[in-house]
Amino acid sequence: MAFLDAAPSELMTRAIVVDTSDSTDLVPLLRAALSRGARVVTANKHVLTGPQADFDELRRVGGMRVLYETTVGAGLPVLGTVASLLATGDEVLSISGCMSGTLGYLCGELEAGTSFSAGVLRARELGFTEPDPRADLSGRDVARKALILARLLGQKRECATVPTESLYPDSLADVPLEEFVRRLPELDGRYEKMMRAAARTERALRYVATVTAEGCEVGLREVPKKGGLGSLEGPENKFVIRTRRYDEHPLVIQGPGAGPEVTAAGVLADILLAMETTCSQ
Amino acid sequence: MAFLDAAPSELMTRAIVVDTSDSTDLVPLLRAALSRGARVVTANKHVLTGPQADFDELRRVGGMRVLYETTVGAGLPVLGTVASLLATGDEVLSISGCMSGTLGYLCGELEAGTSFSAGVLRARELGFTEPDPRADLSGRDVARKALILARLLGQKRECATVPTESLYPDSLADVPLEEFVRRLPELDGRYEKMMRAAARTERALRYVATVTAEGCEVGLREVPKKGGLGSLEGPENKFVIRTRRYDEHPLVIQGPGAGPEVTAAGVLADILLAMETTCSQ
Numbered sequence: 001m002a003f004l005d006a007a008p009s010e011l012m013t014r015a016i017v018v019d020t021s022d023s024t025d026l027v028p029l030l031r032a033a034l035s036r037g038a039r040v041v042t043a044n045k046h047v048l049t050g051p052q053a054d055f056d057e058l059r060r061v062g063g064m065r066v067l068y069e070t071t072v073g074a075g076l077p078v079l080g081t082v083a084s085l086l087a088t089g090d091e092v093l094s095i096s097g098c099m100s101g102t103l104g105y106l107c108g109e110l111e112a113g114t115s116f117s118a119g120v121l122r123a124r125e126l127g128f129t130e131p132d133p134r135a136d137l138s139g140r141d142v143a144r145k146a147l148i149l150a151r152l153l154g155q156k157r158e159c160a161t162v163p164t165e166s167l168y169p170d171s172l173a174d175v176p177l178e179e180f181v182r183r184l185p186e187l188d189g190r191y192e193k194m195m196r197a198a199a200r201t202e203r204a205l206r207y208v209a210t211v212t213a214e215g216c217e218v219g220l221r222e223v224p225k226k227g228g229l230g231s232l233e234g235p236e237n238k239f240v241i242r243t244r245r246y247d248e249h250p251l252v253i254q255g256p257g258a259g260p261e262v263t264a265a266g267v268l269a270d271i272l273l274a275m276e277t278t279c280s281q
Numbered sequence: 282m283a284f285l286d287a288a289p290s291e292l293m294t295r296a297i298v299v300d301t302s303d304s305t306d307l308v309p310l311l312r313a314a315l316s317r318g319a320r321v322v323t324a325n326k327h328v329l330t331g332p333q334a335d336f337d338e339l340r341r342v343g344g345m346r347v348l349y350e351t352t353v354g355a356g357l358p359v360l361g362t363v364a365s366l367l368a369t370g371d372e373v374l375s376i377s378g379c380m381s382g383t384l385g386y387l388c389g390e391l392e393a394g395t396s397f398s399a400g401v402l403r404a405r406e407l408g409f410t411e412p413d414p415r416a417d418l419s420g421r422d423v424a425r426k427a428l429i430l431a432r433l434l435g436q437k438r439e440c441a442t443v444p445t446e447s448l449y450p451d452s453l454a455d456v457p458l459e460e461f462v463r464r465l466p467e468l469d470g471r472y473e474k475m476m477r478a479a480a481r482t483e484r485a486l487r488y489v490a491t492v493t494a495e496g497c498e499v500g501l502r503e504v505p506k507k508g509g510l511g512s513l514e515g516p517e518n519k520f521v522i523r524t525r526r527y528d529e530h531p532l533v534i535q536g537p538g539a540g541p542e543v544t545a546a547g548v549l550a551d552i553l554l555a556m557e558t559t560c561s562q
Contacts, residue, residue, distance in 0.1 A: 076532065077362045084358070088549040231512060236530050245542050249517050251357065255532035262526050268369040276558045 013037035016274045019044045020267060027054065034062035039274040043070040043267050048151065049144045049159045055151060064277075067270040072099065072145045073237050075262035075269070076255050082152055085243055085251075092153055093242040095211045099145045101235035101258045102128045102136040103167075103207035108234050111204060116191040117184035128235065132177050137167040139207065142218045146209040150216040157215075165219030167207075198222045204230040294318035297555045300325045301548060308335065315343035320555040324351040324548050329432065330425045330440050336432060345558075348551040353380065353426045354518050356543035356550070357536050363433055366524055366532075373434055374523040376492045380426045382516035382539045383409045383417040384448075384488035389515050392485060397448075397472040398465035409516065413458050418448040420488065423499045427490040431497040438496075446500030448488075479503045485511040 015038040019026050024046045034040055040062060042048075048055060048068055058066060069079045082092065098104050105128050109119035120137070123129050129136045143164040150157065166173075168187065172180050191205075198205050201222075206229045208221040223230040232238045237257025242250045256262055296319040300307050305327045315321055321343060323329075329336060329349055339347060350360050363373065379385050386409050390400035401418070404410050410417045424445040431438065447454075449468060453461050472486075479486050482503075487510045489502040504511040513519045518538025523531045537543055 075526070077358045077365070077534075080361075081358045084550045084553075085546070087553055088546045090546060227512070227514075231508065233508075234530070245356070245546060246536055249515075249537045251534075251536035253358075253532075253534055255527055256530045265366070265369045265371060265526060269365045272365075272368055 009037050015039070016041060016271055018042070018267065018271065019047060022046065024050060027058075030066075031058060031061055034058070034065060039065045039067070039277075041067045041267060041270040041274055043068070043263055045071045045141075045144045045148065047071075048148045052156050052158055056156075065274075067274055068148070069270050070263050070266035072148050073239060073253070073255075073257040074259065075266035076237060076239070076253050076257055078239050078253055079148070079152060081251070081253065082149070082241065085241075085245070086153070090246075091213075091244040092211075093213065093244065093247065095149055095209075095239060095241050096229065097209050097237065097239040098206050098229055098232055099209050099237055099239070099257060100136065100142050100207055101237065101256070103139075103142070104232060104237070105235045106167075107204070107206050110191055110195050111199075115185070115188040117188050120184055121181070132180075134168060134173070134180065138173075139164045139166055139218050142207065142209050146211055146216040146218050149209075149211045153211065153213065155215070163217040163219070167220065194220070202226070206230065206232065290318050296320070297322060297552055299323070299548065299552065300328060303327065305331060308339075311347075312339060312342055315339070315346060320346045320348070320558075322348045322548060322551040322555055324349070324544055326352045326422075326425045326429065328352075329429045333437050333439055337437075346555075348555055349429070350551050351544050351547035353429050354520060354534070354536075354538040355540065356547035357518060357520070357534050357538055359520050359534055360429070360433060362532070362534065363430070363522065366522075366526070367434070371527075372494075372525040373492075374494065374525065374528065376430055376490075376520060376522050377510065378490050378518065378520040379487050379510055379513055380490050380518055380520070380538060381417065381423045381488055382518065382537070384420075384423070385513060385518070386516045387448075388485070388487050391472055391476050392480075396466070396469040398469050401465055402462070413461075415449060415454070415461065419454075420445045420447055420499050423488065423490050427492055427497040427499050430490075430492045434492065434494065436496070444498040444500070448501065475501070483507070487511065487513065 015033065017030060017033040017038050017040050019030060019042040021044050027047055027050065030040050030047060048071060072078050085092065102123055105123050106119045109122065110116065120133050124133050143162040144159060147159050147162055172183060195205055202225050203222040204225045205220055206223050208223065208229060209218040210216060228240060229238055236255060238252065238254040240250045240252050296314065298311060298314040298319050298321050300311060300323040302325050308328055308331065311321050311328060329352060353359050366373065383404055386404050387400045390403065391397065401414050405414050424443040425440060428440050428443055453464060476486055483506050484503040485506045486501055487504050489504065489510060490499040491497060509521060510519055517536060519533065519535040521531045521533050
């Protein structure tokens with residue numbers, strides 16, 4: 001970080017530091033860059049979902065100079081839209097969304113009659129999951145996105161306190177991957193039953209993140225099949241934003257919410273935005 | 282316009298001129314303000330849909346200092362999203378959308394079995410149409426929005442050349458309003474027949490604006506009932522944006538696309554954006 005300490009402020013105020021890593025190691029560097037007047041563009045959720053005190057410090061030092069649109073929905077215009085609604089005096093009542101392509105694909109498979117274990121393994125074969133699918137099935141990645149939205153609304157809370165429903169029981173959390181995969185069929189009955197119960201009332205199962213003015217939570221939910229989150233098919237993301245102004249009819253944004261190309265484009269869009277506003281603070 | 286001529290440029294570069302009128306009278310004033318370095322925020326479609334030469338001049342003088350997000354979809358983040366996709370090197374393949382709340386409501390009524398004439402009169406009673414409903418039924422307002430999108434994609438064309446399907450025949454274009462209303466039932470048979478034909482193949486009728494790389498057009502179209510534009514109900518707007526990056530799964534934005542509150546908020550958002558970028562050009 002010596003270059004940051006040595007850099008003159010005039011130069012640093014024109015610098016844009018970009019973090020596309022998946023690590024928390026860079027947070028001190030980002031903070032140092034911000035304190036010298038640089039802008040930060042990050043696609044790294046960990047920068048925004050660490051301890052509340054770290055987040056507050058980031059906001060205190062960096063203010064609006066931290067851009068992180070791609071951390072939720074990749075290239076979809078979600079965070080910018082919510083920020084703009086807030087900036088113009090709107091009040092967000094709720095944001096509910098399917099924010100995991102992996103879990104969206106899995107819900108679609110269940111709906112098509114595939115067993116839970118076969119659905120997970122197919123998603124893994126297609127590269128939709130991490131090598132250890134528990135990283136996705138735990139819901140932790142969705143919880144991080146929900147927390148980013150909640151903090152954007154001004155909530156102060158730790159990631160560990162976001163109620164997060166895991167799709168596998170605690171008893172399978174620490175077993176070796178091989179054993180986890182072998183024992184996946186133990187869960188098939190549970191999800192077949194849930195799916196059938198939902199279908200009987202024209203409802204579908206979706207892994208939903210819900211952020212309200214009071215809190216946030218993520219988990220498997222029954223939603224009406226028609227319209228809203230129930231009509232979503234496959235790995236796409238969908239965000240339903242209800243505000244005081246968009247109440248009866250919400251503002252909805254839908255599309256691919258992951259993938260290297262749309263994420264890279266979103267990072268570039270943030271960099272362009274940072275360039276446009278370089279001298280405004 | 283004396284104040285514009287007299288104003289020092291240093292002051293003008295910090296000015297934001299806002300046009301929320303429905304008139305073309307202000308265009309010379311806006312151009313004068315832009316040429317002195319001011320920014321312009323407009324909710325007035327006519328500023329963007331006049332002769333191509335005027336539009337080119339506006340862009341030449343004003344560059345990125347003309348903000349007009351609310352002219353398409355009111356407060357929905359449509360133009361900004363398309364502009365950002367273009368700025369990051371994406372290629373727009375098509376934008377198709379239902380961009381008229383009035384005609385969306387009318388299509389919903391037809392689908393529910395209401396006759397065309399009764400649907401039009403009900404929409405008028407609810408304040409969804411202009412006092413003379415032909416202003417909406419002509420499709421001209423939708424054509425203007427399609428032209429704004431087409432010009433954003435770089436197309437050069439005049440509003441009069443946008444293929445625009447009117448929902449009433451030429452023979453009713455110039456009759457007095459009273460006669461038009463009295464003769465509306467003459468059209469009922471036509472639309473009942475179209476609606477039935479669509480329903481037989483699981484399709485719905487929607488008034489659709491289509492903008493591609495080659496051109497744009499607006500008119501009544503049969504669309505699949507499930508997903509996409511067919512799933513839209515009532516007066517909401519929906520925009521389906523297909524690009525090289527968002528091809529198999531498009532980027533979709535949906536919500537109320539008209540109304541004083543969301544439009545005013547969108548204008549305020551443009552003003553805030555103009556403030557943020559005040560010194561960057």
